Amino acid sequence: MKKNETAMTVLISGGSVLQHLPGGKVNVLENHDVLVQGDSISAVEPAGTMDRNIAKKIIDARGRLVMPGLINCHSHVPMVIFRGLAEDVSLDKWFNEYMWPLESNLQEEDVYWGMLLGLAEMIEAGVTTVADHYFFMDQAAEAVKSAGTRAALGWAMFGSQGPAIIDRTSEFITKWNGAAEGRITAWMAPHAPYTCDDVFLRAAAARAKELKVGIHIHAAETKGQTEASVKARGITPIRVLEETGILDSRALIAHAVGATEQDIEILRMHSSAVAHCPKTYLKLAMGTAPVVDFLKADVTVGLGTDGAVSNNTLDVWESMRLMAMTQKQAHEPEAMPMDQVLSVAGPGSAEAVGLKNGIGRIEPGMLADLIVVDLDGTHLQPMHSVKASLIYSVRASDVRTVVVNGNLLMEDRRLLTIDKQEVVKQVRQSMKRLSQRVPASRIQVYKP
């Protein structure tokens, strides 16, 4: 990654620091200073032991916690513009009568403003990186560039669009991979095995290999999809991904709720990662993902929110909490102990988006993607356990300050890179047009 020349030297002073140790242990250092130079963390030392004069800016973190910025490993961020429009409906109605008809209203500029709105929401919630899977991604990339966050962007493709869309999204990849001071990576993003046939998947896989980029794709979203695939063609959706070469590149699989034991072994062998979005699974009754089994098998799991039409927010704190709670519910109260939950949120999610050596941990040499969380809220008192607070009590609104790539994006809840008023105004202007539903003009049909 390129050095960020615009970032200044910042000392984040006197806070607690969440530390991810090798082997998955998580530690809370008390009363430490974190020094940010350029785009990176250069030191983490006991408070007061570093020369304060080298810092151009000092952020007082007393009573606060410095931790890695949260990573949203699967979303469709610009869908915030449709938030709240598809409630209390089944998964196939959600696609066929709501989402895909609504998306026929999409225009390029909607993606730009929707992306900015979602990025604002995420910065305010301490989410510094997002793996996004949507349309008109040049617009999304422009939004990320100006917002200052980090993103892994994939332009969603359906098989019905034919091979030309692979060329089009390859242009996007070539243009944006490594752009915005290295904050943007670009991914190949075929939608799912149930919307892309094998020929298309093979072509997408070959192109990703050629371009040396990862592949972000939905698969095995429910047990029903797995069963339908086995019935129709004799193999599971994960096997389809394996056979078509998708798993030969770095693969990020959204959901995999319906992964079988054998699928898990396939994911392990290919070092594929799973993005876990539990709020969607609850709301759409999609079943409980085998997260405990993924982790037991050493399959990387990252947290995601999915889009705001199922979620209905982009709040990764909530994803973390729901992951822990639904896994306990499905197994036993001892399942997913706190260190494991925090490891999924930190290093696990970093690995899922292909950045395990760059983000997800607060230590010297890592990129400076970090957040400062207020621990003084009434709902966190008294503070017997910082870890329990982070998983079960903290609210997105407790995030005070956000740094990405060494740059301040929010300070004491004031957004510094996004004009929220203007973004909301722009999005509201198109609300009426966006909320029209003409089922006949849906962009796809869900029939796995």
Place this chain on the structure above:
Amino acid sequence: MKKNETAMTVLISGGSVLQHLPGGKVNVLENHDVLVQGDSISAVEPAGTMDRNIAKKIIDARGRLVMPGLINCHSHVPMVIFRGLAEDVSLDKWFNEYMWPLESNLQEEDVYWGMLLGLAEMIEAGVTTVADHYFFMDQAAEAVKSAGTRAALGWAMFGSQGPAIIDRTSEFITKWNGAAEGRITAWMAPHAPYTCDDVFLRAAAARAKELKVGIHIHAAETKGQTEASVKARGITPIRVLEETGILDSRALIAHAVGATEQDIEILRMHSSAVAHCPKTYLKLAMGTAPVVDFLKADVTVGLGTDGAVSNNTLDVWESMRLMAMTQKQAHEPEAMPMDQVLSVAGPGSAEAVGLKNGIGRIEPGMLADLIVVDLDGTHLQPMHSVKASLIYSVRASDVRTVVVNGNLLMEDRRLLTIDKQEVVKQVRQSMKRLSQRVPASRIQVYKP
């Protein structure tokens, strides 16, 4: 209820208003004024149609929603002092190695400060009423009195304490029922059928009848408890409550996760209510409560948080969201549609705490227990659906202003009746003493 002479006339102006219609329909009125006179709501009219001069205070609610204050139908509020001390443990360890040993450290003054801390947390989250079940309840009542909230207070009793505790808690009931301008109701509160034998339950039931108060009790917390009861004595815990006369008074049953079909019929016949605390059930893997079945059978359901050692907050928004999502998960995505969820949170919860004609709805003649919620947050934009926002996106921190019994308790997030700094200071002083665990000094043994 007595008229509150200290409250002034307040006009809450120009907001949206959440309206609960007969039959469970929920409506959002736009651009309305709500007039509060004394302890009650005296008018809800289109904005600008009332004479503004009668109001001593005007609260600008433009871009905001006026709705009933949330009701927490089951908690152990002072347990906030132990928050975060019992994570990743089974239900029996939770009781035997954590909660009950920790509670042997309890002193009267801990309850006072813990209650105030929890009330501060709830006011900040828009929770205006709590049904609390704990120890040293004179202290809890003093805290409610000074904080200005509404509460249904029960002094928890174990059978092992013998009949004297029934006399002691009856004194509490006589002293506090109807106190604090009518804001406090007092309840008989035997702990559970697995900690109180039949003789004790019968005596408690008889006393409640004599005192004309309700009974707040835990029962059928898991399917395992139901099975253990059937095995040990041939009947379910709910049948035990029926046979011992507990259900002859207004009964508020915490949890009932393990209620059978026949139990549901018993609850219906006796007009007993269930307090639903889904976060505890998830974290302790207690199973999914049959909320859809309760509601189908016309059994009243109210939302609760349970104590902060299982929850780990007192956030009723989260209870509402988790109820909706876990019921969808257990049934189908169409289960618990939005109006039903909001009805449980409003009129349902009001009925569960015995106040259906007083609180839970914004309409003339109801008590003025209401909150003003900011709808402008980035995470709520664009606002296609107020109802979806309230259930799936709003955060406790979006609550701006809180009124109980016609009195302002929080204005623009500034607490007006509680000195938060002082409360936190007092609680922190005892943190070390409170966190000692000596399993041999547990106050009870969990062995249902």
